[in-house]
Amino acid sequence: MSKKRDDITAAAERLLYREGFGTVGIDRIVGEADVALGTFYRHFPHKEDVIVAALLHREAAYMTALEGEPAQPRGAEAILSLFDRLLDWAEASDRNGCFFLRAAGEHAAPGPIRKAALAHKQRMLRLVTARLRLGGWDNVAADRLAPTIFVLLEGAVAAAFTLGDRRAVAAAKDTADLLLASDPGAPA
Amino acid sequence: MSKKRDDITAAAERLLYREGFGTVGIDRIVGEADVALGTFYRHFPHKEDVIVAALLHREAAYMTALEGEPAQPRGAEAILSLFDRLLDWAEASDRNGCFFLRAAGEHAAPGPIRKAALAHKQRMLRLVTARLRLGGWDNVAADRLAPTIFVLLEGAVAAAFTLGDRRAVAAAKDTADLLLASDPGAPA
DNA sequence: CAGCTTATAGAACGATCGTTCTATTTGCTC
């Protein structure tokens, strides 16, 4: 709705992701967004609020990036394409780990930040489940396979960050392929 | 060497892991360790120093916990037992994500903290490689399989945290089992 | 133009943070 609000959210996401929640102050965000301090506090009464907005903003972009391309993927491709999109995403942004994992870890107190961060992971698990169904797995098989695919995605993100190369994502994709191919519930 | 130093390190590890690097101040660490402020600064001239000490302390405990039990595991058990130990570890400590991943993410500036955190991941990859060799895989097969096992371990840690149950670790273990069993380089 | 919302620059506040300092005491070793 508000241009300024969006500018602030985007700047916050960039800085918080790149440098950390504790490191980045509001003055930095205000500077990066090129808005006045008063404008910031008009839109976000507390720092907590802008962090939540940054999380939601990044989540939307991330989920959209993951689901691009094959509109009606067949079979395993519904899952395997997620790893390809993940690789694109990881190579486009500066890799600094999973924003949501970090947000939850650095904000142990129950509250909007932790809630938003953990909710994203639940939505990711649901996204994987939905993709399995899209690929042709029945509901039971999808629910059974989703946690493993989720683990592979989480591991791929983490390892791509810490090892710094694309091997990890490729390894995760290959493993997903093996898993799906060897599963008795594979679609025709 | 120094009892006080160890007390401070242990207190810092506990607090920093549970509550985050930005949230916990030195006064909190000093309070938890029950030492005077001057004692703290005698042992750790900068906050950075105590963070690095906390990382190394946790790493030592973690790696030790992972390698417990079957002294000479045979075949896949060399790897699969890692997931069992990981489950024990995750259920013993308050789950708040991977300490090292968080440390690296929240300290983007190159420096001792990021270095220690990322070095741990390299050591984990080496640990996995060594376990594969211990299980009977030759060097080539071990190097090929290690990144995937590493991804599964990373994914298990992350998912155990965000999903909050043990399903994730079990799923990762089963996948490792499948992977190792279906690999052509499996030991006799 | 009037009137209202929004944005601006910047000072200012209280709290907290990492760090330093002082003065005193404890505990070990010669």
Place this chain on the structure above:
DNA sequence: GAGCAAATAGAACGATCGTTCTATAAGCTG
């Protein structure tokens, strides 16, 4: 017991942080 390193309690510092406030300027709608 002398001497010295280590630990204590606590005040104090400058910097930074999140937040509030004031005063002024744009920008849009009637």
